[in-house]
Amino acid sequence: MPVITVRNPGTGEALGDVAEHEPGQVDTIVTGAAGEGRRAMAAMPAHEREALLRxxxxxxxxxxxxxxxxxxxxxxxxxxxxxxxxxxxxxIFRAYAGEATRLFGRQIPLDAVPGLERHLAVTVREPLGVVAALVPFNYPVELYAHKAAAALAAGNAVLVQPPLRCPLAVLRVAELVEVAGVPDRAHQVVIGGAALSQSLAAHPDIAAVSLTGSTTAGREIARLGAATLKKVCLELGGNDALIVCADADPEEAARAVVLGRLARGNGQICCAVKRVYVQSPIHDAVVDALLAQTAKLTVGDQLLEPTDVGPLIAQAAAERVEAAVRTLVGDGARLVAGGGRNGAFVDPAVLVDVPAASRAFAEEIFGPVAPVARFDDVDEAVAMANESPYGLQAAVFTRDIGRAFDVARRLDVGGVVVNGSTALRAENLPFGGTKDTGGYREGVHDTALDLTRQKTIIVMDAFR
Structure with a gap:
């Protein structure tokens, strides 16, 4: 089998070797999960699933x-x-442990239909079967938990595909799942690239695919999954807008940009602040605060406690960010801080006078880059925010709560944060977006139910 060497993206140090699965192995792995693993999980009582997850x-x-x-x-x-x-x-695992005991069915009154008054109808929740969990590189352990814990809580078997560039922590967690006593073949890890993801999406014994990734990947997974009519759960790209109104606190707005874009996940977050729109009266104050706070960030070794920004996942990723900054500048933006690249490291960049029509502004830049554009009227800002093909999250800074709710209602996104960063995800909230973001919502109270199916049982003449 091919072997992949996992390396520290900042130093190039080899951290471990991982064997990549051959395409011919996929069918055997899926068949085992669909047989032994699926049956064992479906037969496990809810209280035992809860105990396993705990x-x-x-x-x-x-x-x-x-x-x-x-x-x-x-x-x-x-x-x-x-x-x-x-x-x-x-x-997340503890939260899904609780959800395992709350997969409620319903009693539906049949006396709503003439002639069916004496009959009883109930619904029950059953597992789908085998769930494929396709995990991205940016938050692999957290997003693995969202997918694998949900699948197991609902009584499914799960096949996990971790990211090729950073699979080691997920593989160690998988070993802990085995130690915890998961049934044989009910939780397996498969290693591979896009071809493996496509094989899982197309396999007839996979009942559902959960993907967090790019919109391009999501379209391909959805296309392949459609052939067998499997459930496809997609949480895809984002180009989140932050709208700063004239009555906002410039320091707080700048802090939301720094924490939500430059100093979290090295800017590699789908819900990071990727477009900043500032109303003209406070534009300069916000930019000044943003520059002052950005200057305090420490770029360096990710294993050192003072570090705020580490290396991107690979040098190629950093090169793409560098190219996007060049494109913005070529379109008329001014680079006023950072933007330099050293290997996989990118100095946090701030750009101003960004043309709203710039192609690079409309695309998702996956790195520590904060492009700032100016607006005069709030309606103009909402329109510009909605022009993006993505619709994950957005934020609005204002002291006027009426304006905040008005803007929130008009933004075509899955979530709106008022007076805070868009880089916010709590596991008990539905998370996802509109348009090219995929349309799905992932969260503790939603996903466990999504990975079940409803069965209706009708008892004839149950009532005298």
């Missing part, structure tokens, strides 16, 4: 520092942020 959470928690360091080394995110990611995974 054991997994406890095992992850016991190793959280080692997992955080491993994740930082292979992914590039600063260690303080990977600690938060591992802690989120612990919470």
């Amino acid at each position: 054991r997994i959470a406890g095992l992850i928690e016991a190793e959280q520092e080692d997992l955080a360091r491993l994740l930082a080394a292979e992914n590039g995110k600063p260690i303080q942020q990977t600690r938060g990611e591992v802690q989120a995974a612990v919470r």
Whole structure:
């Protein structure tokens, strides 16, 4: 089997070798999960699924520092942020443990239909079968937890495909899942690239595919899944807008840009602040605050505690960000801070006078880049925000709560944050967006139900 060497993106240090699955192995793996694994999970009572997920959470928690360091080394995110990611995974597994016991059915009154008054109808929730969980590189442990824990809570078997560039932390968590006592073949990890993802999406024994990734990948997975009419759950790209109105606090607005774009996930977050629109009266004040706060960021080794921004996932990713900055400048924007590249590192960049019509402004830049555009009228800002093909999240800064709700209602996105950064995801909230973001919502209370199917049972003449 081909072997992939996983490396620290900042130093190039080899962290471990991982065997990549051959295409011919996929069918055997899926068949095992669809047979033995699926049956074992479907037969497991809800209280046992709850206990299993709680054991997994406890095992992850016991190793959280080692997992955080491993994740930082292979992914590039600063260690303080990977600690938060591992802690989120612990919470997610515990939350889905509770959901395993709350997969409620319904009693539907048949006396609403003439002639059916004496009959009883109930619905029950059943697992789908085998779920394929396709995990991205930017938050691999947290998003693995959202997908795998949901699948197991609902009584499914799950096949996990971790990201090729940083699979090690997910592989270690998978070992902990085995230690926790998951049934044989009910939780398996498959290693590979796009061809493997496509094989899983097309396989007739896969009942559902959950993907967090690019819009391009999502379209292909949806196309392949349609051939077997499987459920496809897509959380795709974003180009989140932050609208700063004239009555906002410039320092707080700037802080939302720094924390939500430049200093979180190295800018590699689907819900990061990617477009900043500032109303003219406070434009200069916001830019001044943004530059002052950006200057305090530390770029460097992701394993050092003071680091705010580490290396991107690969040098090629950093080169794409560098090229996007050049395009913005070529379109008329002014680069007023950062933008330099050293290997996989990109200095946090701030650009002003960004033309709203710039192609690079409309596309998703996956790195620490904050492009700022000016607007005069709030309606103009809403229109510009909605012009994006993506619709994940957006934010509005204003002291006028009426204006905040008005703008929130008019933004064509899945979530709106008032007076805060768009880079916000709580596991108990529905997360996802409109348009090219995929249309799906992932969250503890939604996903467990989404990975079940309803069966209606009718008892004739149940009532005298």
